[in-house]
């Protein structure tokens with residue numbers, strides 16, 4: 001299990017947070033997803049590293065694209 005942080009600049013309110021957490025919970029390999037509108041980031045724990053691509057795709061799909069990871 002590992003923890004990954006995505007910067008998602010378009011998170012602006014509680015609705016975004018709820019939407020992101022709801023969508024990411026459906027992604028294969030995601031154990032927990034916690035979005036934060038103050039830091040505009042999403043903290044995710046995954047069971048396998050390949051979930052990262054699926055998470056990025058899911059964020060893209062709901063209109064909250066993550067910034068490229070450093």
Ligand SMILES: [Cu+2]
Nearest residue numbers: 012013015016
């Ligand atoms: Cu919003």
